[in-house]
Amino acid sequence: MTTQTPPSLLSLAIDSALLNLSHISDLSSLPDHILLDLFLVLSTACELAADQHGICKSSVTKGDGHRTLRAGKLNEKILKLFVATGKEEILFLVEALNIQHILTPVLPTNMSQASVVDNEIDIVIGALHSDLTSFMNEWRPVFSRFHLIIVQDPELKGQLKIPDGFNVSVYSKPDIDRVAGSSYSQLLFSGYSCRYFGYLISQKKYIITFDDDCLPAKDEKGNLIDPVAQHITNLATPATPFFFNTLYDPFRKGADFVRGYPFSLRSGVACAVSCGLWLNLADYDAPTQALRPGARNNRYVDAVMTVPARSMMPISGINMAFDRRVIGPAFFPGLRLAAKGKVRWETMEDIFCGMCAKVICDHLGMGVKTGLPYVWRKERGDAIESLRKEWEGVKLMEDVVPFFQSVKFSQTAVTAEDCMVEMAAAVKEQLGKSHNIFVSAAEAMLQWVSLWKNAPQV
Incomplete structure (x- = not known):
């Protein structure tokens, strides 16, 4: 009977990194010996080249090299990650192995759409009215x-x-109460925040959510929008x-990439969030609406665009969709104002969590789109009364935006849950330090991640 040597912590760490390379955006902070080991394990050929040129050999077996090579880890994106570190040993191996950057022209853009079936989708509605x-x-x-x-407001x-x-x-x-506990149900899920419970207990890949004061809209030709x-x-x-x-979204019918767009970027990245717009009542804050x-929004703009990386935006749950499996934990009911009301002018939690979602998407290398589709928003609420309740939140946003513009995640944060834990800290x-409401928000973020990991099917 043969005994196997248990894996070292280093080999376990490298194995974990291999599984998550596609989510890592920067390798420059890794120590040289770990970076080299990680690159060598991508291919048995790399180990042979290391032997031939006197570079220290990887501790990972050739069998592992074959496994990772079959998994297709050494692709164009991963190669760029290693080259961007500027490490001499890495650049030498790339040259010695004659590894070439491959640019595949896309002319015209491949418009094929991933197949999505109806049973991969949950539509979530937060009900603030009984009928x-x-x-x-x-x-x-x-x-x-x-x-x-459909999630009923706990106070309804x-x-x-x-x-x-x-x-x-x-x-x-x-x-x-049964899933989150009675002590948290009122804190996390009151008012429009009740919709987040639907995000929590859904088992589907895609979540699409609309406010209950929205109706289907019509396009500029009078056709009903889906x-x-x-x-x-x-x-x-x-x-x-x-x-x-x-030309905005190059993957829309009739559009493509414009002259000068780098071919190396034309494959794009996964889209994690879709932010729709609305006609009639615009999403103004209480001071603007007062x-x-x-003021009404009557312009139907037939366009979709990707929000650039590292640009902030106020994602709203009024008309939104997202990939629950990759970004779901970032949508949480965290920021609770002291005088929080129930109409949109009085709520700030979706703006705060939307910024969380955007910076997490940027870190994980995923995209956010905005524009189509439109819905029609009905009249609701008193802007003057809402101004009194929301003013605290308006002031807080002046501190929140610079924070999100400067926030950084570690390279070990490779999932939305990981990012949320670091974000909470x-x-x-x-x-x-500036306002105790953010201490409560940080605690709610950690509670949310715990609920997300442990929520049973209801």
Whole structure:
């Protein structure tokens, strides 16, 4: 009977890094010997070259090299990561092995869309009113194909009125208490934040969410818009956050990459978030709406664009979709104002968590799209009354934006959960000094990650 030598901590760390190379954006901080080991393990040929040229051999076996080579780890993106470190040993091996950068022209752009089936999608609705009959009937042409998760505001009494003919799961305060605990249900899931419970318990790949004061819109030709189909198109086609295309989304029908767009970037990256827009009542804050009470958005702009990397934006849950499996934990009900109300002018939590999601997407090398699809927003709320409740949040945003512009994640943060844990520590340390509300937000972020990892099916 032969005994096997247990793996070293270094080999385990390298194995873990190999599995997550596609999510790493910078290797320059790694010590030279670890960086070289990581590069050598990508190919048995690299080890042979190291022998021939007197470079220290990797501790990883040739069998591992074959395994990782079969997994296709040494691709163009990974090669660029290593070359960008500027390490002499790495550059020497690339030259010795005659490893070439391959640029594959895309003329025209491959417009094929990943196949998405209806049962990969959950539509999540936060219910702030008990009678959803009119809302659901207006959406019937769109919603009837999909599974819906409707979460009732814990403070809303009585049963919801939902017409027949929908595949719907309804959750209320007892369900939230059972999963999150009664001490957290009111803190995390009241008002529009109740929708986050739907994100938590969904088992689907894609989440699409609309406010219950939104209806299907029509395009400039008077045709009814299918927001679900457009969101899925946005998510299923690549995003281009690292170089702006002046014709907007090159993966839309009739568009392509413009002259001068680098061919090495034309494959794009995975799109994790799709932010739709709305007609009629624009998403102004309370001060703007109070000063411009008659302002309405009547412009239908037929465009989709990728938000550039390292650019901030106020992602809103009014009309949004995201890939739950890769970015879901970043959408959390964290920032709670003292006088928080129930209408959009009085809520800040989705803006705060949207910034979390954007910087996490940037770190993980994923994209965010905005533009189509549109919905129609009805009138709701009193801007003057909301101004009193939201003013604290308006002031806090002046501190929040610089924080998100400067936040950095470690190279070991390779999932949204990892990033959220690091973000919570940074929020508490950097923002918590100025206002105690951020200390509470940091605690809520950690609670959310714990719930996300352990939430059972309901």
